[in-house]
Amino acid sequence: MFEVRQKPDMVERALLVRIYFDQREESEAESLLEELGELVSTLGIEVAESVLYRSREMHKKLLCGTGKAAEIVELARAHECDVIVIDNGLAPSQQREWEKLADLCVIDREEVILDIFAKRAQTREARLQVELARMQYALPRLARMWGHLDREGAGSGGGAGGGASRGMGEKQIEVDRRLAHLTIDRAKRELEVVRKQRKTQRKERERLGTPHAAIVGYTNAGKSTLLNRLSGSEVMAKDMLFATLDTTTRRTELPDGQPLLLTDTVGFVRNLPHRLVEAFMATLEEAVLADFLIHVLDASSPEMDRLHQTTLEVMEELGAEDKQVITVLNKIDRVTDPDALAELKLKYPDAVHASAFTGQGVEDFLLACTRILADRVRRQQYRIPQKRADLVSLLHRDAKVLSTEYDGDDILVSAVVPASIAGRLETFSLLPA
Numbered sequence: 009m010f011e012v013r014q015k016p017d018m019v020e021r022a023l024l025v026r027i028y029f030d031q032r033e034e035s036e037a038e039s040l041l042e043e044l045g046e047l048v049s050t051l052g053i054e055v056a057e058s059v060l061y062r063s064r065e066m067h068k069k070l071l072c073g074t075g076k077a078a079e080i081v082e083l084a085r086a087h088e089c090d091v092i093v094i095d096n097g098l099a100p101s102q103q104r105e106w107e108k109l110a111d112l113c114v115i116d117r118e119e120v121i122l123d124i125f126a127k128r129a130q131t132r133e134a135r136l137q138v139e140l141a142r143m144q145y146a147l148p149r150l151a152r153m154w155g156h157l158d159r160e161g162a163g164s165g166g167g168a169g170g171g172a173s174r175g176m177g178e179k180q181i182e183v184d185r186r187l188a189h190l191t192i193d194r195a196k197r198e199l200e201v202v203r204k205q206r207k208t209q210r211k212e213r214e215r216l217g218t219p220h221a222a223i224v225g226y227t228n229a230g231k232s233t234l235l236n237r238l239s240g241s242e243v244m245a246k247d248m249l250f251a252t253l254d255t256t257t258r259r260t261e262l263p264d265g266q267p268l269l270l271t272d273t274v275g276f277v278r279n280l281p282h283r284l285v286e287a288f289m290a291t292l293e294e295a296v297l298a299d300f301l302i303h304v305l306d307a308s309s310p311e312m313d314r315l316h317q318t319t320l321e322v323m324e325e326l327g328a329e330d331k332q333v334i335t336v337l338n339k340i341d342r343v344t345d346p347d348a349l350a351e352l353k354l355k356y357p358d359a360v361h362a363s364a365f366t367g368q369g370v371e372d373f374l375l376a377c378t379r380i381l382a383d384r385v386r387r388q389q390y391r392i393p394q395k396r397a398d399l400v401s402l403l404h405r406d407a408k409v410l411s412t413e414y415d416g417d418d419i420l421v422s423a424v425v426p427a428s429i430a431g432r433l434e435t436f437s438l439l440p441a
């Protein structure tokens with residue numbers, strides 16, 4: 009198997025760059041750059057310096073103008089860096105141009121995140137998902153890896169493209185491309201199997217009618233810690249980015265005794281590569297299909313509002329924007345300033361203040377879950393005369409029909425029914441299942 013990139017294990021010192029174009033983007037660009045620093049450090053690469061550059065316009069070749077790019081390369085050399093990390097996304101051609109100019113490895117935020125995911129992936133499912141995303145990222149960039157073969161083989165003046173004789177590099181690219189396509193297809197097929205297995209598990213949960221919530225939020229917000237606190241389990245919770253790549257479902261009990269299933273999910277980050285969201289679909293589907301969401305935020309982060317927004321955007325992308333949400337302002341033990349607390353109350357009036365660490369606020373959180381479930385769904389059985397097909401349609405539309413069976417002139421329907429329509433069906437109800 010060929011290696012997509014050998015870079016991250018080889019490079020040691022990085023110059024980080026964020027290019028922005030509009031004055032109004034400055035503060036966001038600054039915080040993105042800071043976060044990139046954390047991401048890069050997570051890979052064990054030392055950050056020599058981080059620079060923010062404003063470019064008056066977007067240049068196609070290198071994003072910024074050539075003069076500015078040359079300055080950046082100079083700075084990287086002065087720091088003896090072996091990699092330049094550009095926080096903006098780079099098109100494959102832009103990445104090639106940068107590497108040509110710098111004669112150094114140049115990567116973007118997406119590649120950094122992909123590498124972190126690759127390092128963290130533990131289970132077969134996570135590995136498959138990361139592999140899929142990495143291959144898709146690598147495919148249009150293969151040319152960049154093998155360009156040196158052409159330079160060596162072509163003797164003099166052998167520029168890229170043109171030329172009647174095909175260089176070694178070009179042939180190697182074709183082989184690699186085929187290999188990459190095969191790997192992508194295999195990963196997709198295997199993930200489809202995983203998706204089916206999850207579907208079967210979900211069906212089983214639905215049959216039992218146990219309510220289910222998914223814990224979502226920015227990376228390092230405390231999602232796994234909350235799950236551990238609530239279920240007494242020991243999912244790895246660590247002060248690092250992307251500690252969790254696999255979903256874990258655990259059971260807890262609400263104060264009124266009813267069970268609740270909780271699923272921990274992979275954390276989000278700003279500019280999360282789209283292909284990672286897609287690749288992690290099998291995992292993230294758990295969130296989309298849960299009865300409600302628990303959105304965990306790090307209340308002690310100065311960036312909390314932006315991080316809140318990022319998670320909402322990803323949830324929207326996944327089609328889960330209509331789900332009911334309990335917002336948890338976690339790590340509240342770290343917020344001691346009364347003014348800051350008051351501001352949080354004002355900005356997030358419905359949020360639960362909690363600390364998964366100390367246990368503070370966990371009771372309030374469980375009560376919020378109970379309240380959400382009070383209006384939820386009950387499993388019911390009905391005997392509906394065939395002439396009231398309208399009610400059967402209603403059930404198909406607004407409830408989750410588990411089974412239907414004909415019995416003489418009646419239809420026997422078993423369904424999970426939201427409180428909103430339960431009243432209209434009451435006269436046809438048999439005993440709750």
Ligand SMILES: Nc1nc2c(ncn2[C@@H]2O[C@H](COP(=O)(O)OP(=O)(O)OP(=O)(O)O)[C@@H](O)[C@H]2O)c(=O)[nH]1
Pocket residue numbers: 225226227228229230231232233234244245246247248249250251252253273274275276338339340341342362363364365366
């Ligand atoms: N002070 C404090 N620290 C917390 C709290 N909750 C979590 N932490 C810490 O925050 C760090 C991240 O917690 P995790 O539970 O791993 O965060 P996560 O959201 O699961 O992160 P990813 O899996 O990376 O998405 C750990 O070091 C926790 O100990 C809290 O309420 N208060």
Ligand SMILES: [Mg+2]
Pocket residue numbers: 231232233244245251252272
């Ligand atoms: Mg986690």
